[in-house]
Amino acid sequence: MIRELTRADVEEVFLRRTTATTALADEADRIGDACHAMAARFYRGGRLITFGNGAAAADAAHLAVEFVHPVIMGKRALPAVSLVTDPATLTGIARRSGFEDTFAAQLRTHARPDDIAVGISADGACVNVARALGEAHDRGLLTVALVGGDGGTVAALADERPTARLDHLLRARSGDPYVVKEVHVTIYHVLWELAHVFLERPGRAS
Amino acid sequence: MTGFEALYPFLYPPADEVPGDDDAGEREVFAEARRSTREKVAEIAALREQVLATHAEELVACAQAMAGAFGTGGRLFSFGNGGSSTDAQAVAEMFSAPGHPGAGLPAIALTADVAVLTALSNDVSFEVVFARPLAASGRAGDIALGLSTSGNSANVLRAFAEARRQGMLTVGLAGYDGGRMAEADTVDHLFVMPSSSVHRIQEAQTTVYQVLGELTLRALSCPGRPARGPDSPG
Numbered sequence: 001m002i003r004e005l006t007r008a009d010v011e012e013v014f015l016r017r018t019t020a021t022t023a024l025a026d027e028a029d030r031i032g033d034a035c036h037a038m039a040a041r042f043y044r045g046g047r048l049i050t051f052g053n054g055a056a057a058a059d060a061a062h063l064a065v066e067f068v069h070p071v072i073m074g075k076r077a078l079p080a081v082s083l084v085t086d087p088a089t090l091t092g093i094a095r096r097s098g099f100e101d102t103f104a105a106q107l108r109t110h111a112r113p114d115d116i117a118v119g120i121s122a123d124g125a126c127v128n129v130a131r132a133l134g135e136a137h138d139r140g141l142l143t144v145a146l147v148g149g150d151g152g153t154v155a156a157l158a159d160e161r162p163t164a165r166l167d168h169l170l171r172a173r174s175g176d177p178y179v180v181k182e183v184h185v186t187i188y189h190v191l192w193e194l195a196h197v198f199l200e201r202p203g204r205a206s
Numbered sequence: 207m208t209g210f211e212a213l214y215p216f217l218y219p220p221a222d223e224v225p226g227d228d229d230a231g232e233r234e235v236f237a238e239a240r241r242s243t244r245e246k247v248a249e250i251a252a253l254r255e256q257v258l259a260t261h262a263e264e265l266v267a268c269a270q271a272m273a274g275a276f277g278t279g280g281r282l283f284s285f286g287n288g289g290s291s292t293d294a295q296a297v298a299e300m301f302s303a304p305g306h307p308g309a310g311l312p313a314i315a316l317t318a319d320v321a322v323l324t325a326l327s328n329d330v331s332f333e334v335v336f337a338r339p340l341a342a343s344g345r346a347g348d349i350a351l352g353l354s355t356s357g358n359s360a361n362v363l364r365a366f367a368e369a370r371r372q373g374m375l376t377v378g379l380a381g382y383d384g385g386r387m388a389e390a391d392t393v394d395h396l397f398v399m400p401s402s403s404v405h406r407i408q409e410a411q412t413t414v415y416q417v418l419g420e421l422t423l424r425a426l427s428c429p430g431r432p433a434r435g436p437d438s439p440g
Contacts, residue, residue, distance in 0.1 A: 005266045014258045025247045032239035058292040071404040123434040149434040175433040178416045189405040
């Protein structure tokens with residue numbers, strides 16, 4: 001039995017997006033700070049490493065390709081890689097050391113202290129993302145998280161004492177995973193754009 | 207005051223709110239960054255409103271048709287290049303990994319199979335990487351969903367032609383003026399994001415395919431994805 005949809009259905013789902021979209025403007029300072037720090041890492045020769053699960057795995061791959069192959073002509077390519085694209089590696093790690101280690105294990109193998117780790121999790125409840133960000137921080141990487149909802153275990157890294165293990169926490173103001181994803185796409189497009197803005201000022205990205 | 211500032215005054219706090227920093231040049235870059243972020247937020251908010259105003263009826267019709275296709279045993283195939291290849295995978299995940307116990311809906315991203323993609327690119331041409339798998343696996347009653355920000359991706363257009371030949375339901379997402387996708391007569395439901403920014407187009411496309419997903423699941427009375435945490439600012 002298939003229900004008949006109406007215009008009211010589509011208006012309701014669009015309306016659900018508006019609050020979280022406009023609330024993103026309040027994150028402008030935090031986004032700017034993150035981009036400034038990312039530019040400094042790129043300037044020192046660091047690379048971007050991205051990861052996430054499910055729809056956020058697609059976002060991790062998208063974020064990496066933004067940097068490697070910019071859609072805007074004349075912008076330089078910057079080194080970026082996502083940890084989600086190789087099913088042989090992912091399933092190999094999951095089988096031997098458990099799903100929770102899928103991204104952390106790859107970081108232990110590939111990451112260097114100047115690199116940037118960006119973890120994406122719509123509800124912040126991804127244990128493998130949290131573990132990888134913690135591991136990245138302990139290795140000297142800049143750590144950035146894109147979350148939604150209450151931020152979950154990923155956001156909790158920012159509250160760890162004596163030292164927070166998350167440098168930049170960017171949160172979409174919604175508990176709806178679809179809405180969070182859409183806000184995240186805008187956030188990472190802006191991350192790419194502003195990282196270039198800071199990088200293009202010689203001596204500023206210090 | 208720009209048009210966006212007039213439309214969204216709450217996005218533009220007073221200009222003297224700048225971070226405490228001694229370096230005036232540094233301060234200016236941070237101010238530029240903040241302005242830029244708020245501008246992008248206003249742009250995507252306005253673009254979503256425009257997409258709703260333009261495409262509301264078509265979104266309802268398309269979701270109804272997709273629900274009909276899934277309801278009668280159809281499968282969905284999604285495809286696109288670059289950032290859109292990741293969108294194709296998000297589309298497939300949205301239907302096939304439902305976020306609750308039980309079966310999802312059969313959806314496959316043609317961008318995820320590197321063996322097929324490289325075999326066809328190497329042996330034939332990049333133009334056929336999506337059309338060939340559809341020729342092999344597609345059936346009448348299936349759904350082909352393709353994304354191209356320019357509307358001009360040759361392999362996406364070839365896939366729509368193949369899908370149409372097979373009697374599949376075809377759904378296209380594009381930007382700018384729709385490009386060649388808008389001129390082709392192979393797309394049953396076409397959604398053009400009226401923007402010249404690839405980034406804003408991709409953000410609006412994400413909304414369109416997720417709205418299509420939500421509405422399709424609603425028409426099929428499938429449970430939605432569980433939400434978590436606060437839904438309001440603060």
